[in-house]
Amino acid sequence: MNRKQLAWIHHIHATVLILLLLTGISLYVSFFRTLFNEWKIPLVAIHIVIAIFYIGIMLISIYQAFLYGKKRAPIKKFNIWLFVLLFSLWLSSGILMYFQHLVPVWVRNNSVIIHDWSTWIVIPWILIHGYGHLFNVRIPWPNWWRGRKQVPDWISENKLGRRDITKSLLLFLVFLFLGGWIRWISPILSIPENEEKRRGYFRIYNVTNDYPRYEEEDWKVAIEDLNQVREELTMKDMRKLPWYSIVDDFHCVTGWSVRGVELRGIYLKNLLEPYYANHPNDIYVTVYSGDELYYDSFTISQLLDEEAMLIFELDGLPLKRSQGFPCRLYHPNMYGYKSVKWVTRIQLTAGREQGYWQTNGDYDLDGYL
Structure with a gap:
């Protein structure tokens, strides 16, 4: 040259x-x-x-x-x-x-x-x-x-x-x-000695620049079965179900991870059992975010058999708004984009919906690690 x-x-x-x-x-x-x-x-x-x-x-x-x-x-x-x-x-x-x-x-x-x-x-x-x-x-x-x-x-x-x-x-x-x-x-x-120590830090990703703002007493989640029968549950209803704590590693598809995170909430199998008991196994679940834009879908077995949870606390404290307060989904075997924040609606369907990132990107529908 x-x-x-x-x-x-x-x-x-x-x-x-x-x-x-x-x-x-x-x-x-x-x-x-x-x-x-x-x-x-x-x-x-x-x-x-x-x-x-x-x-x-x-x-x-x-x-x-x-x-x-x-x-x-x-x-x-x-x-x-x-x-x-x-x-x-x-x-x-x-x-x-x-x-x-x-x-x-x-x-x-x-x-x-x-x-x-x-x-x-x-x-x-x-x-x-x-x-x-x-x-x-x-x-x-x-x-x-x-x-x-x-x-x-x-x-x-x-x-x-x-x-x-x-x-x-x-x-x-x-x-x-x-x-x-x-x-x-x-x-x-930067955290006290008596709290669960972890490795890494969260990078907050959203698809809108404004977080949904809820007060705990005002928040509700709507559950719709295959017959489109809708029921709304409050935080008071959630506290009637057994709560469990797990310690797990949170992984993002962009490459970062946070290890040893304490998560507390309810298993979806305990929540959804009354809604799927009389239906065939080949049904699906779409979970919607309160930002009115984000959603993702799962097979019923992915949520029930693989111990997916609705999470309300992280490291012993209520979720922050940026983390999905008051409620977010968590699946232990999937990347973070499957963990829908600000959950306000859970819909059972006969066919599987394409999620937000499957419609607007090339993310895998199942999102397994």
């Missing part, structure tokens, strides 16, 4: 990288993620497509970039090495996140952290780099860093060899893992 072609590759690389960062940050920030859900824009799929395009650009240009930067100023070499490192981290962690069902929990959790931190690390550099180029502003880098003066002796005498670069990269990874690990265990450090 000549210099002009490399310049074009540089501009394409910058454009695709910005799109990748914008979609990635939108997935990370709850407000934007929810907004795209409301607009029915498949942000995850768009992010993956852009990432694949970015991989192609890097693979095409990486060798030529190294040749170009070999005799260039230190800042050029730094740019190349920085993005090669970040590309490696993004690619490896992204693959592990995509195939997270094939790897242990600790691998998928750390993959999410590495993916996030690699993004936050590069943002300041991109802002400085882009600001200087777009507005032709002279960034006060040292002249030797930009290649306009001879490298000082105290630096030239300690030029980095392969071993030094390897050590630096390993040190960088150690600090990256250390920072991610501290963030990962932070919920443990």
